[in-house]
Amino acid sequence: MVCETIMRTEKIDSLNPAQRAAVEHKEGPLLVLAGAGSGKTRVITHRIARLVERGVDPRKILAVTFTNKAAAEMRNRVRKMVGGDLQGLWLATFHSACARIIRISAERVGLTRDFTIYDANDQKRLMTDVAKSLGADQEASPKEFLNMISMHQGRYEGPEVLQETDPFDRTYKLVWEEYTKRLRKANAADFGDLLVLALQIIKEDALKQKGWAVRWDHILVDEFQDTNHVQYLLAKTLSQHTQNLCVVGDDDQSIYSWRGADVSNILEFEHDHKDTKVVTLEQNYRSTKIILDAAFSVIKNNTGRRDKKLWSTLGAGEPISIYVGFNERDEARYVAQIAQKLRRRGSLGDLAVFYRVHAQSRAIEEALREASIPYRMVAAMKFYDRAEIKDLISYMRFIFNPASDLDLKRIINTPKRGIGKTSVGKVEKLGGMKNITLYEALKEAVKPGSDVLGSGARKKVSSFISLMEGLLQRASQVLPSQLAEEILQRTGYVENLTHAKNREDAQRIENLMEMVGSIRAYEGEADEPSLLDFLERVALTADADGAGGEGKAVTLMTVHAAKGLEFPEVVVTGMEEGVFPHARGLFDEIELEEERRLAYVAYTRAKQRLYLTRTESRNLMGQTRFNEPARFLREIPRNLCKQESSVNKKSGLNGEGMRVFGRGSGSEYGRPDGWNEISRAMKDAAFNNRTHSSRGSRKRSSGKESPGLRAIRAEIEARERKKAAANREQTKSIGVQPERRRKRSQTKGGGQSTHWYSGMKVHHKKFGPGTVQAWYGEPPNQQISVYFFKHGIKTIISRFLEPI
């Protein structure tokens, strides 16, 4: 304890030599390779403080981070260090910094200061519209179009890179151009645009060595491994005149390549910047040695990483706990047990539970609620996602920027005011013809002499327009919160809910009140509260980080959300092939390595204790799966682990299994008998096998499998081997097909085979790439089939033979 305190103090007050070198570095490019927990944020904040101390004007410093959270934290720390005198320092996320730049120079890229930022939802709705109107909706889904666009944007490429000769590219190009046109017409920009447009502006300036290009003397970039090409170019262009570019990152923690992050930015930084000073931070101040060793033994399996290994003086610490649950509820119960243990110590806040995908949180939440353990979830946008909140925001956005057709369409008939699809469609057409915004078209349509609308609709539209005009006026006179209240009142939104009188509606009203409250809170906290600023925050803030509600509660979040955080105790759930690593990455080396980095990030969040859990059986997306243990589990040396308990102990398997499948509740109840039989048989086999192998040494039990199992295994393995090659080819070719719109076919007959399994006849057949459908018994029991991920029966059998 004493030791720890000393350590802490030292950590705060002094820098180690490497850190100091990074902080003191004066001019020229600087690359800081900062391993997990090596004091990366400290280096940046100290460096900023040091620059100011050395007389650099804070106005000449730009520090960019990736998340709002990081930016806020950094701001706090710097403020403390420098003592409040940060006037003019830019410390922001890439996106908000770019938004700011664009607002100031909006006219140069065809926007006005009041432009709206479209989030993923808005983008999708707009794209749906665009694709439909161009008849391109058969070529790809809106989401796919958007993905392609954002990929190109991230590389700083425009539609002009597309080949006219390629039929798909030609449509895609049209779609892209139309999409951009409509965005601009709505005076809006999407996320990708923010970066691209800002870069455009800056590049223009760079040619003449003026304006934004020479605005800052020092550029600092955090989480550099997550930057995409545009972000890289932004940093580079902004620092061209001084070369004072400091980038900090860790290639092992690059987990955003799926959205365009380019690790080569960090791997090749030195090639691109002559005379780069490189500092590597390898001393870890966060985790115990065991945790670091485990993390390293996993990450070292990746290729092409920069060589480094973290070390720590914090002592070996506890072994890593591994728990094998029967199903996700059992797993969740185990999590709740850990939480209870901490609660008795009064340190619930020390615990964080991670999962690969949000869908996993459900079971955990339920178990925690059942045990009355408070938790807070770092969920993406749950609150803002609610319809009523979106409505209110749409009102506010429309009032702020009446060119936003998307918002107008959302609110024009919410609450119901008799302006239906037909009317809107007519007016939309008018707008399209005259090339004016929807709102302008509405005004046209009610002018005397116009015959676009019938008299009934006309009247309703007029009254809507006057309602909006009234609110538009108020916008400039009152604070956002006041405006919100007036919207809710004057549009009859709240009244409408009050009348309806459902339980849900009451909740909706409450949510709206909460929203108004949070706007007020914003006004109290912001330097210059304005509608513009507020809406920008809404658009650029995905993490609704629980408004300071740290308190005594367990933290639940995805691994991605956990990056940059640390907790004394961490549980990583769902350590199974197909869950973590996620099924999508299973067949691709590159993606698999990213999953591995993700695991690395997860493990290195833990300071003192790390728990890893997996399950025998997992219900996810409506299907029950029996997954292999995650390779990220197997890659950890056994001597660092301790198996807490597992299904082969006491009630874990048979008792629980019977309960769940025999007379469980919900969808599990009443399954046809075949289900029980197959699961029973499998579990029995597992049980028998486990009782042999789990005793004593942890060696693999290959010699101990029963003759029956061995035979089955041999047979299946032979078959699998034979199929493997063909299978792989097939998977490959299927993967690229534009056939995705077609439903997966369930043609009978093809590829069906039968195996004897524990004295039971099991049929199985290939169902899709990497998935095998298996069932027990004869039809009509087929419909109770189980989907075995990846290898089918082999998965189950081989799993039984593995200790972990």
Next chain:
DNA sequence: CGAATGCGACTTTTT
């Protein structure tokens, strides 16, 4: 025009 119903699709990560 709007409500009800059914259907299907979609389930990785986020600024």
Next chain:
DNA sequence: GTCGCATTCG
């Protein structure tokens, strides 16, 4: 299991 969408019906 959940959501949004589309179609249908009143």
